[in-house]
Amino acid sequence: MLKSLSNVGPQNHIILLFIDNYSKDGAHELCKSWVEEHKDRYKGIIHVRARGNPVRLRNVAFKIGYEIGVKYLSFIESDVIVDENFIIREYELLEEYHKKGRNVISVSAVRYSPYENLDFIERCVTKWLKKRRMKDVEVFEGEAFNSGNCIIDLTKAFDVGYFDEDIVFIEDLDWGRRAVKKGFICLFDGRVQLLHMKKYSVRDLRKYFFRGALSEAKLFLKNGLMTAALRRVGYWCGLLLSAFIIGFTPIPFLILLGIGYGAYAWRTIGLGRLLLYPILMPVNVAKSVALGLAILYWLFRGDYSTEKVTVLDSEDWEIEYIK
Known part of the structure; x- marks a missing residue:
């Protein structure tokens, strides 16, 4: 650089x-x-x-x-x-x-x-x-x-x-x-x-669960993007919950699985029509659970509409060189 x-x-x-x-x-x-x-x-x-x-x-x-x-x-x-x-x-x-x-x-x-x-x-x-x-x-x-x-x-x-x-x-x-x-x-x-x-790196995904989900949740709440956020959280969390009740009835899981495969098949090419959905499924489920919890956190906390800025009243940085 x-x-x-x-x-x-x-x-x-x-x-x-x-x-x-x-x-x-x-x-x-x-x-x-x-x-x-x-x-x-x-x-x-x-x-x-x-x-x-x-x-x-x-x-x-x-x-x-x-x-x-x-x-x-x-x-x-x-x-x-x-x-x-x-x-x-x-x-x-x-x-x-x-x-x-x-x-x-x-x-x-x-x-x-x-x-x-x-x-x-x-x-x-x-x-x-x-x-x-x-x-x-x-x-x-x-x-x-x-x-x-x-x-x-x-x-x-x-x-x-x-x-x-x-x-x-x-x-x-x-x-x-x-x-x-x-x-x-x-x-x-x-x-x-x-x-x-x-x-x-795949390991960078851990940053999402610790800080990224909170950031994304506040972004959605502040900017009126909750429809898209809830659609994402609702689908992937719904898929996860339906997987737990397969023993009682597989119908909800199969319906959601078919919707997901269809959506990804329409957006992908080649082998991606078959493979991309199952490859991304675990990551998307985990991220959606994290995002859902983060949204609840901000809703309970309540100050998601304001910006956090810490540089206005404190100049705690060092200027080592100035020309």
């Missing part, structure tokens, strides 16, 4: 902000070395160490951006490879829409993950699930944005607010939907797709 970042221009107009969450894998030292080597090429460089999850670190970036008065903020995650024209391309697209009178708040680059980096489940989905037909235009509007590789108009972001630190992994979906509800436009630019180097 640093190697690709060093080619991104125009460097004399860019202030780089690196935020490290006290990593212990050598990333902090690597970044410090890179900063020392490239510090004279940029308008400014700020190196920060802050505690918290990635969503809180994004809020730290928001707050620092507001304080130093930048107009545009671009997030680039550490596992995304950007091309040298990334910022210029997205900035020009943003300005083009502004001149047309469109109320654009963000432009996100479309990215892809190499097949070899996917886990078994993701490979099956990629191989067998029918691709969604892309729109004829390479630039299109979305209901959210991609926080890993984007440019945001900070002068408008203040009206949307900070990221919700309760919603991890999918914080950009929540923030983007809030922006759209306020009348802003989130653009996606598919003209040049960026390489996403993250390696997926």
Whole structure:
């Protein structure tokens, strides 16, 4: 990422902000070395160490951006490879829409993950699930944005607010939907797709059960998406319950099984019509149970409609370097 970042221009107009969450894998030292080597090429460089999850670190970036008065903020995650024209391309697209009178708040680059980096489940989905037909235009509007590789108009972001630190992994979906509800436009630019180097693992599913389900439940409740959530939870939990009563009557299980197979057969190709449903069934059942419990948790807790933001009243981060 640093190697690709060093080619991104125009460097004399860019202030780089690196935020490290006290990593212990050598990333902090690597970044410090890179900063020392490239510090004279940029308008400014700020190196920060802050505690918290990635969503809180994004809020730290928001707050620092507001304080130093930048107009545009671009997030680039550490596992995304950007091309040298990334910022210029997205900035020009943003300005083009502004001149047309469109109320654009963000432009996100479309990215892809190499097949070899996917886990078994993701490979099956990629191989067998029918691709969604892309729109004829390479630039299109979305209901959210991609926080890993984007440019945001900070002068408008203040009206949307900070990221919700309760919603991890999918914080950009929540923030983007809030922006759209306020009348802003989130653009996606598919003209040049960026390489996403993250390696997926089936073991990463455990993150969903500990934190992802709570995040998804709050997202659904906040944004009026409970119909889709309850449909998913209802089907997979119903399938699980019907499996327990097969000894009394197999009819409910067979009906739900037939509905599921039919739905997946319509959405898949090749052997996926036969295999994808049973492969995904255990994961979908487990995730739906977790999501259902998470929804109940937020309903009993009751404060799912507000954003959790911890950076407004506390600046507990260290600024190690500023140019």
